[in-house]
Amino acid sequence: MDLTLPIYQHPTLVTLIDDSQTFLESLSFQLPHQLARRAFHDAEAALAWVRDAHRTSSPFNITVGYDEEVLSFERRVVAFNVDQIYRMVMNRHRFQLPAVLVVDYGMPQMNGVAFCESVNALPCKKILFTGEADERVAIDAFNSGLIDRFIKKSDHGALDRLEYEVRTLEHAYFCAQSHTMRDLLARHSFTFLSDPAMATLVDQLRRQYGFVEYYLFPNPSGILFFDINGKPTLMVVETEAGMLAQMEVAQDNGAPRELVEGLQDMRLLPFFSDTGMYTDAIEQDWLSYCLPARHCAGKQDYYWALFDLPAHMLPGPVYSYADFLRDQGAVC
Known part of the structure; x- marks a missing residue:
C-alpha cells in the first residue's frame, strides 16, 4: 500500500464491464459483499454512466478571491474551507463514485482497450480483465498508460488479486484527487x-x-x-x-x-x-x-x-x- 495519506477516503462503487451476463453474475457473486459494485454487459451504457457519474461529482468548492484594494494577479488568494472535507460524509451519493473500472478486453461493441481509451481523461483507475491471447495487448495498454493493471482471468487466484488491486487503486484514486490540497x-x-x-x-x-x-x-x-x-x-x-x-x-x-x-x-x-x-x-x-x-x-x-x-x-x-x-x- 502506498504510504500516502489522502485528506479523505471512502468506499466507492466498483464498475464491472463485460459482455457476458453470466460471467458478470458469477464475478459479482464471488466478490466480497462489502465491496459494492455495479455491472454492465453493454459497453456503451457503461461508458455513458461513468462519464455522467464523474461529471456530476465535485467534492470541493474552491473559490478564488482578490485583494479589495489591489486587484492584481499577485494578490489572488485561494480560499478553501477545510470543514468541507468532513462534511462530505453528509453526501449520501458519495459511495456511488466509480473510482475503479474492471473492464473485459474481448467485447463486441468496443474492446476493453478502446473503452479505457474513451475514459482516459477521467480520474478513474482501470483494470483490464483479459484472456490468455490478449496478454500482449494488455501489456501494451499498460505501458501506454491506458490501464493501471491487467489480470488474466485464467490466473490462479485471479479473484483474490482483483480484490486486492481494486482496494489498492481506490486508495491511489483518493491520493491523486487530494494531492494538491x-x-x-x-x-x-x-x-x-x-x-x-x-x-x-x-x-x-x-x-x-x-x-x-x-x-x-x-x-x-x-x-x-x-x-x-x-x-x-x-x-x-x-x-x-x-x-x-x-x-x-x-x-x-x-x-x-x-x-x-x-x-x-x-x-x-x-x-x-x-x-x-x-x-x-x-x-x-x-x-x-x-x-x-x-x-x-x-x-x-x-x-x-x-x-x-x-x-x-x-x-x-x-x-x-x-x-x-x-x-x-x-x-x-
Whole structure:
C-alpha cells in the first residue's frame, strides 16, 4: 500500500464491464459483499454512466478571491474551507463514485482497450480483465498508460488479486484527487498529512477497528473515522509544540495541576467536545475529557488518541456504508 495519506477516503462503487451476463453474475457473486459494485454487459451504457457519474461529482468548492484594494494577479488568494472535507460524509451519493473500472478486453461493441481509451481523461483507475491471447495487448495498454493493471482471468487466484488491486487503486484514486490540497494543508496546520508514519498508522487503525471511511478534521486537528454503520471516531493529533501550547493555555486559565502536568509530560490528550476549554465545569470533571496520549514517531513526534465524536458535532445524520449496501441489495 502506498504510504500516502489522502485528506479523505471512502468506499466507492466498483464498475464491472463485460459482455457476458453470466460471467458478470458469477464475478459479482464471488466478490466480497462489502465491496459494492455495479455491472454492465453493454459497453456503451457503461461508458455513458461513468462519464455522467464523474461529471456530476465535485467534492470541493474552491473559490478564488482578490485583494479589495489591489486587484492584481499577485494578490489572488485561494480560499478553501477545510470543514468541507468532513462534511462530505453528509453526501449520501458519495459511495456511488466509480473510482475503479474492471473492464473485459474481448467485447463486441468496443474492446476493453478502446473503452479505457474513451475514459482516459477521467480520474478513474482501470483494470483490464483479459484472456490468455490478449496478454500482449494488455501489456501494451499498460505501458501506454491506458490501464493501471491487467489480470488474466485464467490466473490462479485471479479473484483474490482483483480484490486486492481494486482496494489498492481506490486508495491511489483518493491520493491523486487530494494531492494538491494535501500538500497545501501539510504546509500549515496539518503537517501529519505528509508523514508516511502517520499514513501507516491510519491504515493500521482502519484495519484494527474496521473503519471504512475517514476525513481530515479541522478543530481539533485530526482524522475523523466512520465504521460501516456510520459510528464516528475522532483521532485527535497533536505535535509537541501543540501540546506545549495547550499547556500554556491551561495554565493561563487555571486548569487543574494534573492536567497541566499531563500536557507538559505529553501523557494526556484532551478533547473538549461539549464545553469550552478549561471552564469551571472542567475543574470537577477534567479527566472525562482526557485520554492517554499515544506516540507516533515520524518526521516529528505526534501524539494522538481516539475519542468518540458526539452527534452534535456533525451537521446531520450520517448515511452509512451499511445503509448504502442494503440499498444496493447487499446483505451486511
